[in-house]
Amino acid sequence: MSKGTDHQRRRFVGQMLALGGGLLVAPTGWSRTYLSVEQAQALIWPGVALTPQTVKLSREQRKAIQKASGVRVRQSEMQAWRGAEGQWFIVDHVIGKHENIDLAVGLDRDGGVSGIEILVYRETYGHEIRNDRWRAQFHGRNHQENLRLDQQIRNISGATLSCRHVTDGINRLTHTWNLVLRTL
């Protein structure tokens, strides 16, 4: 390796460490809000008038859903909306690694999943930076708008999180449709 490239490499690593030093972020409750319920409704059922509908699951129904889906039913009351042609829009909650994930699920008149949107994702891992000296490091270049801190700091990479609980939650809902919603 030539001296020049060695120097470059060390300088590069040095920059990384300098930038990284002191930027460890204390773990805090981390949550990220995506779409509103109204936005998710318009995306999953565009142009469909949805009416809120109270759905209460009896103890027996919960047991039956749990048996059919293999997923524990934690809530006895569902947050549901219904369209004129038998469409359903449900706001559901599943436990992620530690905290709740709120999601919206559309079920069509045959109980098929027509759309899934994560509404709120809460997790307990390190979060946002409030370090103003970062601002000086941003060159901005041709995108001044990027200087907004809230845009800067939310790019969470490496957080490969299991989706299994969401998949379980969807299974629970399709079985809920089959055992309860389709007869309402």
Added chain:
Amino acid sequence: MASLERCQPLLGTFVEISLRGDCSEDELLRLSSAAFAQIRLVDEAMSFHRPDSELSELNRNAAQRACLISPALREVLAEALWLSRLSGGLFDVSTAAKLVHNKQLPDPGIRVDRRANWEDIDLQGATVRFTRPLLIDLGGIAKGYAVDQAMQVIPEQIQCTINAGGDLRMNHWQGQRVGIRIPGSDQLRELPMCAAALASSVSLQTRNDVVIIDPRCGSAVEDPRSYSVFASTAMRADGLTKIAVLGQRRGDGELLRRAGGIALIIDADGEVTELSGPTGVPEPQALAACS
């Protein structure tokens, strides 16, 4: 200036799309839907988990006859084989049989030749034939490709970040920063973006989401450190993380340099080191972009 963040469960992970631009929120919703549709297409075509995917069909038939494949699958396979050649087989999409054996992938019930490797994948134009029976899994590269495809539908003037569970791409990446989780902790290490795409990987059996198989011995790599690779496309970065993890074991940083990637290792203390090797030096232009 409107902004929007959306997240859907796709590709076996959470795919997050963040958009920001001088347009209506409805336009951002429309663009994000188009981007998610691209990801869904890749998921449907290249998933090992779906028996009806184009990949599963290829796995069932290519040992018997040459199979015509879509341009998308061709693009991913060509990149995979290029990475295999570059790394002397460190990157190998034909390790699926090992993952099936370890019960990390569903068993499609197809007999394979244990001697088969990437060199038995004969890609000629738009056709593929396996010269020995084998199983391809594109889990180490297709997620990045999906992110790249989704980015294609976003106009340049819209700022966009797509993050598929650690495969991340930004169209306006200069001066941006990312937080990478420190392995075994719930803290983040902040780094500057050094290229348009970043992929991060930890290979531990105890985490059921990421496993990297060493094709030389067939066993899963246990390395508690996280490997992050910056590259110009998410597919390249995705593939190179596997080479970074495996290459590190033989101390070869040269591979990454040749592939145009920058690899950083983050250990459990949050210490960041560049993947070292005989000439493990980032490209000068990448350095300039980072500084």
